[in-house]
Amino acid sequence: MQIRTNALVSSVKNFLIEVGGIIDFTVLVFKQFFKKPREHKEMIKQAYYAGNKTFPLIAITGFIMGLVLTLQSRPVLVEFGAESLLPGMISVSIIREIGPVITALLCAGKIGSGYGAEIGSMRVTEQIDAMEVSGINPVSYIVASRIMATTIMVPILVLLADAIAIYGSYVAVNMYSDVNFQLFYNQAYNTLSFKDLIPATFKTIIFGFMIGLIGSYKGYYSKRGTEAVGAAANSAVVTSSLAIFVIDLVVVQVTELF
Amino acid sequence: MKNNNNHQLKLGILITAGLLFFVVSVYLLGKQQNMFSSDIKVKAHFTNIKGLQVGNNVRFSGINIGTVTDIHILNDSVIEVEMAIEKEVTKFIKKDSKVEISNDGLMGNKLITINPGNRSTLGISEGDELLSKNKITSDELLEETKNIIMTTKTVAGNLKEITEKLNNGNGDFSKLLNEDEITSNLKKVSGEMVGLSSDLRKISYKINNGHGDIGRLLNEDGITRQANEAISKLDSIAFIGQQTMNNLHKTSVEINEGNGVINKLIYDTVLSYKLDTTMVKLNQGIDEAKQAASTIDNSWILNVFSKKDKKRDK
Known part of the structure; x- marks a missing residue:
């Protein structure tokens, strides 16, 4: 019992240390955003890797997401004679929740783990230490540029995933009936409002920031040794995914207030 | 450097595509809410x-x-x-x-x-x-539906009662539905009706073919012609009768209002008195003539010439 209690206390303590560490790191990164030198080129390079290299994965997933969601929802709506509500229902589901969350999870898996492993290996191979010695600010060059890149690119990827998912839904609807593309998009957008689009887009900015932040944090503060690189990558994915759901919950509650 | 530019181009395309979707979405949603008009x-x-x-x-x-x-x-x-x-x-x-x-x-x-x-x-x-x-709200609609259901329930109850009475009761409708007597009577009546219709058919056949007085009356023109003639004669008689009536009316007016003998006979009391007097005098004259005749008859002068006759009479 005593051992269990100690383990629990230790876990809680570690969790709180982790939270405190992330907050410290966030403050450090935020300061860096407004400080010179700004690493624009590195940021564009990271944005390219985070965006363009992830896009095919996002595109395929988004298309399948829209297609499958439509195929699964259609029979229930057909039973109620409400097939015409399908585009509206799918568009609301995708824009509000499924698009942002699934895309953010994919980005956490691909980009977050990549950052964790990349920066972790820099730490292990003492490249970060070498930068500090040679007068280059590693937080600015490695971390801030990456976080800025994900903060910009994740919302863009989510928007593209939404568009592709709605197109996937259109394809699925046309498997069973002949629906005009314009009619489909009219029905989809008639159901949507700014209340659906704006909070969801705002949410993805936070997702992007958190994916970059957690991935970089895990890599930046990884332990010495090759095992630590894998652990950092793994931990980055797990923590980012958890953070995405927590942020989603908080943002939904906050936007419901308005 | 070339590779870097290529990366930037691809990144630019991706970001532009994403932002374009966002802008189009904002435009469509804004248009839907009339933000741009x-x-x-x-x-x-x-x-x-x-x-x-x-x-x-x-x-x-x-x-x-x-x-x-x-x-x-x-x-x-x-x-x-x-x-x-x-x-x-x-x-x-x-x-x-x-x-x-x-x-x-x-x-x-x-x-x-x-x-x-x-x-x-x-x-x-x-x-x-x-x-x-x-x-009308959905609640009001539901309330209305509830009322309709209650009414329908009452009507169904009444119908059930009626059908039970029809099945088990002794009323006319029940007998009509449950007993064969009426049907057999109806069958009998219909048999009689068949016979009646056969008789009627025969009668109509005879009438159509001009048998009997009715048949002739309906089918022959001669009777009509005779009837027309009789009617025209009746018209003439009626005309004459009318004239006669007019004449009589005229005569009666003349009698009532005119100065003729008849008027005076009826209405003149003096003339009546005179006539009475005349009649009395005539009676007296006749009596006197009778007496004179009797006197003459008994007179000896005349009897001289009539003795032979008296003997012959005896």
Whole structure:
């Protein structure tokens, strides 16, 4: 019992240390955003890797997401004679929740783990230490540029995933009936409002920031040794995914207030 | 350097595509809520807005022409709803148009429907208040449905009672349904009717073929001609009779009013008295003549010449 209690206390303590560490790191990164030198080129390079290299994965997933969601929802709506509500229902589901969350999870898996492993290996191979010695600010060059890149690119990827998912839904609807593309998009957008689009887009900015932040944090503060690189990558994915759901919950509650 | 530019180009395309989708989405949603078109504000007062929200559509003849922009309570029974209506359609919405809160389909959002007003009235303008019309709510509909079901239940109960009575009772309808006596009577009657119709057919055959007086009456022209002649003769007789009557009338008028003998005989009392006197005198004259005759008959002069005859008579 005593051992269990100690383990629990230790876990809680570690969790709180982790939270405190992330907050410290966030403050450090935020300061860096407004400080010179700004690493624009590195940021564009990271944005390219985070965006363009992830896009095919996002595109395929988004298309399948829209297609499958439509195929699964259609029979229930057909039973109620409400097939015409399908585009509206799918568009609301995708824009509000499924698009942002699934895309953010994919980005956490691909980009977050990549950052964790990349920066972790820099730490292990003492490249970060070498930068500090040679007068280059590693937080600015490695971390801030990456976080800025994900903060910009994740919302863009989510928007593209939404568009592709709605197109996937259109394809699925046309498997069973002949629906005009314009009619489909009219029905989809008639159901949507700014209340659906704006909070969801705002949410993805936070997702992007958190994916970059957690991935970089895990890599930046990884332990010495090759095992630590894998652990950092793994931990980055797990923590980012958890953070995405927590942020989603908080943002939904906050936007419901308005 | 070339590779770096290539990366930047691809990144630019990706970001532009994402932002383009965002901009298009914002434009479409904004257009749907009339954010990019000039509009006017009108209002309507309701007692119950049935869950209408800011942003719900305003529809006129099935076309979305605006949105609800504000809802606020004026007092305990009046709620003011403000609507933004596209300026270009205001000329079609007349000042006496009526608004009501409807549903977009069975499960859809609430919306405001504007019913067209009188053509002769002017189009709406900024700040106008449209008349509201309360539509039946789903609760009222359910209540009405409940009443109909209750009525139907009562009617079904009554029908059940009637059918039970028809099946088991002793009334006329029940007998009609349950007993064979009436049917057999009807069968008998129908048999008689068949015989009757056969007789009628024979009669009509005879009549059609001119047998008997009725047949001749219906089929031959001679009787009609004779009847016509008789009628014309009757007409002549009636004419003569009329003339006779006129004459009689004339004569009676003459008798009553004229100065003839008959009038005097009837109405003149003096003449009557004179006639009486004359008659008396005549009677007296006759008596006297009789006496004279008797005297003559008994006179000896005349008897001289008549003795032989007396003997012969004896």
